[in-house]
Amino acid sequence: MIIAADNLRVTQPTIAKAIEQLDPAPIAAMARRCAEAGADWIDINPGPLNRDPVGRMTFLVETVCAVTTLPLMLDTVNPAAMAAGLAAGRSNRVILNGFSLEPAKLAQILPLAGQYGCDIVGYLLTPDSQVPVSEEECIAVALDLYSAFQATGLSDAQLIIDPVVAPLIWADGPRHNRHLLTLLRTLPDLLGFPVRTIAGLSNLTAGRMPGKIKQAMQRTFLPMLAAAGLNIGLLDIDHPDTVLTARTCTQLLENDIIA
Amino acid sequence: MIIAADNLRVTQPTIAKAIEQLDPAPIAAMARRCAEAGADWIDINPGPLNRDPVGRMTFLVETVCAVTTLPLMLDTVNPAAMAAGLAAGRSNRVILNGFSLEPAKLAQILPLAGQYGCDIVGYLLTPDSQVPVSEEECIAVALDLYSAFQATGLSDAQLIIDPVVAPLIWADGPRHNRHLLTLLRTLPDLLGFPVRTIAGLSNLTAGRMPGKIKQAMQRTFLPMLAAAGLNIGLLDIDHPDTVLTARTCTQLLENDIIA
Numbered sequence: 001m002i003i004a005a006d007n008l009r010v011t012q013p014t015i016a017k018a019i020e021q022l023d024p025a026p027i028a029a030m031a032r033r034c035a036e037a038g039a040d041w042i043d044i045n046p047g048p049l050n051r052d053p054v055g056r057m058t059f060l061v062e063t064v065c066a067v068t069t070l071p072l073m074l075d076t077v078n079p080a081a082m083a084a085g086l087a088a089g090r091s092n093r094v095i096l097n098g099f100s101l102e103p104a105k106l107a108q109i110l111p112l113a114g115q116y117g118c119d120i121v122g123y124l125l126t127p128d129s130q131v132p133v134s135e136e137e138c139i140a141v142a143l144d145l146y147s148a149f150q151a152t153g154l155s156d157a158q159l160i161i162d163p164v165v166a167p168l169i170w171a172d173g174p175r176h177n178r179h180l181l182t183l184l185r186t187l188p189d190l191l192g193f194p195v196r197t198i199a200g201l202s203n204l205t206a207g208r209m210p211g212k213i214k215q216a217m218q219r220t221f222l223p224m225l226a227a228a229g230l231n232i233g234l235l236d237i238d239h240p241d242t243v244l245t246a247r248t249c250t251q252l253l254e255n256d257i258i259a
Numbered sequence: 260m261i262i263a264a265d266n267l268r269v270t271q272p273t274i275a276k277a278i279e280q281l282d283p284a285p286i287a288a289m290a291r292r293c294a295e296a297g298a299d300w301i302d303i304n305p306g307p308l309n310r311d312p313v314g315r316m317t318f319l320v321e322t323v324c325a326v327t328t329l330p331l332m333l334d335t336v337n338p339a340a341m342a343a344g345l346a347a348g349r350s351n352r353v354i355l356n357g358f359s360l361e362p363a364k365l366a367q368i369l370p371l372a373g374q375y376g377c378d379i380v381g382y383l384l385t386p387d388s389q390v391p392v393s394e395e396e397c398i399a400v401a402l403d404l405y406s407a408f409q410a411t412g413l414s415d416a417q418l419i420i421d422p423v424v425a426p427l428i429w430a431d432g433p434r435h436n437r438h439l440l441t442l443l444r445t446l447p448d449l450l451g452f453p454v455r456t457i458a459g460l461s462n463l464t465a466g467r468m469p470g471k472i473k474q475a476m477q478r479t480f481l482p483m484l485a486a487a488g489l490n491i492g493l494l495d496i497d498h499p500d501t502v503l504t505a506r507t508c509t510q511l512l513e514n515d516i517i518a
Contacts, residue, residue: 168517220507227483248479258427
């Protein structure tokens with residue numbers, strides 16, 4: 001399992017302040033910490049960047065690229081910021097995170113992946129950004145998403161599907177997440193190739209919940225996802241239990257010899 | 260998920276000594292600790308009991324029944340000990356652990372379940388007590404085991420299948436355990452009813468391995484088993500991480516509302 005760190009995000013106050021002030025030190029420190037803690041990829045999530053999207057995403061990507069060669073996920077809904085990040089991130093591999101069936105994303109984000117020839121995450125969300133409810137709706141969304149992706153001319157191996165983990169505090173969250181396990185197992189057959197998948201663990205425990213319970217929920221759900229075929233775990237690199245669990249999933253599911 | 264504690268076992272020196280000396284205090288203390296730590300069932304594993312099987316199993320079962328009403332698993336290959344435990348354990352529910360296709364067990368252990376009308380664990384092992392290698396062999400063993408069980412006249416709901424977790428240090432251990440996940444998902448369709456299943460987590464990490472790694476392996480594999488349909492986890496009640504993981508599996512897989 002690939003570990004993608006979700007720590008470089010605007011919801012962390014030190015990161016928000018550093019983006020606001022274009023102060024590279026906290027950004028560089030966080031990127032270094034992710035790399036040292038064993039992240040394989042780093043997700044850069046500056047939010048929608050309503051103010052100065054080009055300057056801020058360029059600053060972020062250049063700062064991170066200066067301290068690590070790890071692949072970067074550009075995690076924003078702002079197409080101008082996405083384009084700026086792609087232009088700035090030439091030294092590192094860049095993954096777009098991401099598109100959905102939302103018309104603005106199909107029109108402005110997805111084509112960037114085709115233009116730059118890079119991998120892109122596609123979210124299993126309806127065109128109005130809702131989590132599909134029934135299994136049939138999930139399947140329809142997955143097929144439509146793949147069909148839109150194919151129009152870019154990219155190879156199948158460049159698509160990464162995010163089936164969207166639901167917060168447990170949602171009324172339908174636990175049930176949705178159980179369906180998600182089935183869906184992960186079904187996707188390769190449904191699309192006809194071994195499609196890569198990603199899931200954001202922090203979503204699972206969004207909202208108020210004791211820290212110990214959050215970690216237990218995450219490190220219990222992650223192996224379920226992994227055994228269902230998940231390839232990439234987007235998680236908090238400062239949760240050592242979750243990181244150890246991700247590594248242990250790899251040992252149990254991908255290694256034949258465990259020394 | 261039902262949590263069965265595997266702590267009352269002869270491989271623990273204090274338990275071995277207490278059995279040898281027919282000293283009830285350490286046995287009663289351990290049974291109490293299992294109950295207080297949240298065990299749903301207690302596995303009583305005195306080994307083969309070559310000396311005084313009747314006296315010792317009677318002593319064990321009476322001692323445990325005096326301090327808890329929890330169901331007990333009688334975990335021995337000795338039919339005389341099993342019969343004595345059944346006779347002594349009338350106040351608590353008793354589960355036999357267990358039989359396999361080994362001729363001696365089919366002849367002497369399985370009939371006891373029919374005679375006492377109690378649940379029994381069937382191990383997916385070949386008639387010469389080997390772990391089946393191929394998927395086909397696993398399926399053949401499961402069908403033969405079910406067929407032998409049916410001859411007792413017990414209802415399907417009284418069978419519990421143990422697909423036998425392999426130690427990771429075995430050359431084929433990791434691969435076997437991955438097949439086991441598929442097998443757990445297949446068993447209900449294969450046998451035609453929602454057969455209950457049990458797995459012993461300690462087997463996974465048998466041998467020399469740092470304690471922290473053992474716990475990480477167990478608490479990572481358990482959710483994979485649970486998502487594949489496992490009903491009963493046989494585990495060390497003194498591993499709080501594994502116990503919390505078992506409880507969290509139940510929340511994620513069986514509850515619709517998580518408060």
